[in-house]
Amino acid sequence: MSNRRPYVGGNWKMHGELAGAVELTENVAAAIGEAVEAVDVTLFPPFPYLQAVGHALRQAGIGLGGQDCSPHLEGAHTGQTSPAMIADLGGSAALIGHSERRNELGEPDALIAAKTRAAIAAELQPVVCVGETMGEREAGNALQVVERQVRAALEGLTAAQVGTAVLAYEPVWAIGTGITATPDDAQSAHSMIRSLLGELYDAGLADSVRIIYGGSVKAANAAELFSAPDVDGGLIGGASLKVDEFASICRAAVSA
Numbered sequence: 001m002s003n004r005r006p007y008v009g010g011n012w013k014m015h016g017e018l019a020g021a022v023e024l025t026e027n028v029a030a031a032i033g034e035a036v037e038a039v040d041v042t043l044f045p046p047f048p049y050l051q052a053v054g055h056a057l058r059q060a061g062i063g064l065g066g067q068d069c070s071p072h073l074e075g076a077h078t079g080q081t082s083p084a085m086i087a088d089l090g091g092s093a094a095l096i097g098h099s100e101r102r103n104e105l106g107e108p109d110a111l112i113a114a115k116t117r118a119a120i121a122a123e124l125q126p127v128v129c130v131g132e133t134m135g136e137r138e139a140g141n142a143l144q145v146v147e148r149q150v151r152a153a154l155e156g157l158t159a160a161q162v163g164t165a166v167l168a169y170e171p172v173w174a175i176g177t178g179i180t181a182t183p184d185d186a187q188s189a190h191s192m193i194r195s196l197l198g199e200l201y202d203a204g205l206a207d208s209v210r211i212i213y214g215g216s217v218k219a220a221n222a223a224e225l226f227s228a229p230d231v232d233g234g235l236i237g238g239a240s241l242k243v244d245e246f247a248s249i250c251r252a253a254v255s256a
């Protein structure tokens with residue numbers, strides 16, 4: 001990690017119920033405590049719990065985000081949630097292009113780019129997820145796939161707009177599987193993404209954008225993963241539902 005401020009996101013996916021979400025939020029905020037002064041932490045609860053989790057966060061210094069957002073700012077789009085609605089409920093970020101949406105719902109690169117633009121237009125921080133499948137890795141195409149996804153997501157954005165984003169490298173084969181990329185594998189993808197930002201924009205932007213790793217991060221492996229020079233923290237799924245695990249991961253990001 002460099003002098004970039006570390007970032008840890010907790011993606012709760014479609015887990016829990018209202019009372020449990022509030023309790024988890026309060027316990028996470030208490031367990032992280034003053035570490036939030038040295039790490040940006042954002043919780044991504046299911047949409048129906050966004051407002052309650054926001055209230056439970058109160059002055060904890062922890063951010064709130066949606067797990068997705070519509071590419072549209074408003075209008076006749078049944079079932080979608082606009083980035084402005086997330087902001088209206090106190091959210092400051094949106095996950096975009098998570099592999100569970102790319103794969104289960106068939107979200108293509110162009111839609112992910114449109115969502116990224118919509119999030120930025122509503123002044124939400126887009127946390128844009130990219131990552132290769134096991135088949136793509138085994139075929140030797142991991143870095144090409146990730147490069148294509150990053151180029152597509154950032155299409156048409158200015159350096160200032162990209163500067164508001166966080167990029168999350170999440171190899172699909174590591175998400176929810178208990179298999180984690182090695183720090184070297186993560187570093188090689190992160191370093192390629194950072195070089196690409198330098199090529200598309202400039203060295204200053206490349207040096208400042210946080211690129212976080214996701215895929216079976218736990219308290220036991222977080223410090224090693226976060227010690228890779230271009231890994232600026234993590235996007236945490238399963239372990240974000242466990243108070244002590246998540247708080248340890250946040251502390252590991254501070255210490256890295």
Ligand code: PEP
Nearest residue numbers: 175176214215216237238
């Ligand atoms: C995720 O959902 O983005 C994720 C990385 O999940 P997990 O930590 O459970 O692998």
